[in-house]
Amino acid sequence: MTAKNNKLAKAGEYKPIDLLAVAAAREVVDGDIVFAGTGLPMLAIMLAQKVSAPNAVCIYEAGSIDGRPIDLPTSVGDARCAHQASMAAGLTEAFYGQLHCGYVDLAFLGGAEIDKYGNVNTTVVGDYLSPEKRFTGSGGNPDINALARRTVFIMVQEKRRFREHVDYITSPGWRLPKWPGGEFVHKREVYGKFFRGGVEAVITNMGVFRFDEEGIMYLDTVHPGFTPQQVKDNCSFDLNISRVSGETKPPTYYELELLYKEVDPEGIFLP
Amino acid sequence: MNNLFDKRPRLARSNKVVSLSEAIDEIRNGDVLMMGSFVDTRRPMAAAYEIVRQQKHNLILLAQCSLAEDIMVGAGCAIAWRGCYTGIATFGLSPATLRKTEAGKFFPDEIGHLDIIYGALAAMVGSPFVATRATLGSDVLNDQLDRNRILIDKAGNKAMIPKKKFELIEDPFYNQGLVKLLPAMPADAAIIHTQMAGEKGTARISGSLAFDHYFVHAARTVIVTTEQIVPEEYLRRDPNRNQIPCTAVDMVVEIPWGGHPSQVMGYYDTDIPFIRDYVLSARTDEGFERWVGEWILDVKSRDQYLDKLGASRLEGLRAADPQGYRSRS
Incomplete structure (x- = not known):
């Protein structure tokens, strides 16, 4: 060595x-x-x-x-x-x-699509009951994401993958549907005393993202060679780039x- | 019929050894079936091939739709699946499962790993349901995206599928908030592949046990295929090392290399080129048909399968001590 x-x-x-x-x-x-x-x-x-x-x-x-x-x-x-x-x-x-x-304490996961609350889809593109494209399904994703203190998602950055709403919530993020009604509430409200934390970071080929107090994604660092605006252009939702702390x-x-x-x-x- | 969760009385036979075709004969069309272990390790591959050869159909698969299951799905043996994973790890997505699902010919129903594990445990202990926090906030709980009805319709024995997938309640005991009541997940049959088994059914596993040590108790018919049948007396010298008790097992089948192309720790490693070839071939109907012809339907015996693979290929996969796999470097 x-x-x-x-x-x-x-x-x-x-x-x-x-x-x-x-x-x-x-x-x-x-x-x-x-x-x-x-x-x-x-x-x-x-x-x-x-x-x-x-x-x-x-x-x-x-x-x-x-x-x-x-x-x-x-x-x-x-x-x-x-x-x-x-x-x-x-x-x-x-x-x-x-x-x-x-x-x-910490879990590493992957995903095909993510929304601004950190809800991740690894199940289907399109309607679940007649999908355009099927992926791996949940694997351990939702269980791990729900029950570890911090999770880190490693994903490919593409506009079609960073979405306002994902087609299927495989893995619950910071704001998620409370069934049976399905209204979006903070994770804490659904998990009650079992709440331990959630998505800490999302790492893509363009940057590192984190979540604010409301559970909404922001860009934390941008990888060398990219600008925050380029990252924002590769998101379907209105990404917060006001909190960028520097280059990865x-x-x-x-x-x-x-x-x-x-x-x-x-x-x-x-x- | 007995209570659903009562174990079917296993015959306390002194010898449960049968041939592979005799064992798979016991699997009925429409059975809810669990194939043992996980993704690309210690999979009951020879059993999956035999299921294809015997042209089983309408099977409902549990747990995963990975290497072993994907071949059965591609060959039209399975109609539906309840579980959480349709991939083959490093090798990508399960190609036939994807094709059939996207074509509307195969019906997945999503649950999570915690659900599978706990469902099997509930069936093992004979409890009709248990409580968990698993999948709260995910679309597993979205009743618009639920195929429980389809599973009931397709199951040969409809009692094997719960009336509904879950029920949400507030914890009535410790006031911990919302919990999900999860129904038990019994199976008509489980097939697992182990490193060793005795003639009475005692079995020993090395490496990941996956779900096997619980699922065998959740299934009404249990087939153990094994690399090596050893005397029960040998396994019983060190009973702490055995994970499957003889009481759970109906049939034992000896099939050396029976997990190929998956890895069987201590015996052989994953046949990476073989799985890559399968995954590529199975992306199209024609490619899958060609593959299944070449490796299953046109292969008349296990000996022919091994001869076709060839001694040098198999030697190259053989596991080495002390790791229990074949170092690639």
Whole structure:
């Protein structure tokens, strides 16, 4: 291992996916209990554990608790997840034994569409009963998003994906329908004493978004090479860009080296 | 008929070993069926192929519509599904499920993982319903987007599907706010694939247990396919390591490589090119038909399947100690 080069990489020296992984990894606080899904979330937690959060614990929904994978898994049930795990069991032990009962601090999730309240759709485009396009369905998305203290969504930034209303609310955000009536209220009102938090950040290939006191999305940092207006132009709703705190910090050379040489040397998710 | 939640008395036979075709013969058209494990690991793939070969139809699938299920959906064996996932992790969306759903030929009904787990647990313990916070605020609770009626219509045994999907009430005991009453999720049959099983049905799993250790108790017929039948006596030397008790199991089928192309920890790794080829092929009707012909219908025996894969390919997948998978690097 060469000396840690903590200088920031310049434009052109990293790919959008590298910045996504690095920005997501930076959301992990050392000691967090993290629930991660397949893909970029795996890169993020494994990178975070190597860079800044060695004591973060990762739980994969298929039932491995605090595994320390030495090879990148292709799914959350992959035997790679369970390498050096404290326990390998099943979904019950992960979802109820860890998540529902309140151990989980942070979760990484993905989504196809999101609205300004952080409601996420991973189920269908169009009418649910005769969809134009079907996606993966919820997976663990709504359960994890509802019951972790903080969640971070990693998504592709496109106008058609950042919408006023999503076609199907798979995963509840900050303001959500209260059934049976379906009127939109704050999450706190629906979850009552079970309320623990919600969407902390949305990270896309253009910026990092957070939510204000009302539960409405705003742009926090913009990735190098983009302007806040460009990000706003890639949202269907009227994105608040008045609170931009600056530019997203690019990856360091050390982070890039870890990503490509240690986390995903086989190129499972990285190009 | 007994109470829905009473376990069907399993025959306390000394030997439950049968052939794969005999076992799958017990699956009826219209059954509510749960295929074991998760996404692309330890899937009962040989059993799924046999279901296709025996041309089962109108099956209602539970839990996920991933690698094993997608093949059955593509082949027209399943009509509906209640669960939460129609993808194959790194390999993308479940291609046949998407095609059939978008064409209106297959009927998904959404619930969440917590619902599946808790529904299975409720069926296991014989409780008609349980309470949870799962899916509050999501469209799972939107009654305009509910296919419970379709599931009842399609089920062979209509008693297997609850009259409705959920009921919302205020917590009457601890005053914690809104809770969802979730009906139990019994199944007509469960098929799981394990690393080892004994002739009386005791089974041992390595790696993720997924839903299997609960779902076997929620199903009225339980088939265990296994990499290796070992003497019951061997498994019983260390009973703490067994997750499936003999009392839950009706039939045991030995099928080496029976989880291919999924991963079976300790035995072999995921066959990545095979799954990629399937996912690409199954995007169209023609591609799927070609694939199912090549790998299922035109393959006359398990031996022929393994010969077609070839010894060097299988050797390249064989798991290594101590990790239990095949390191790609």
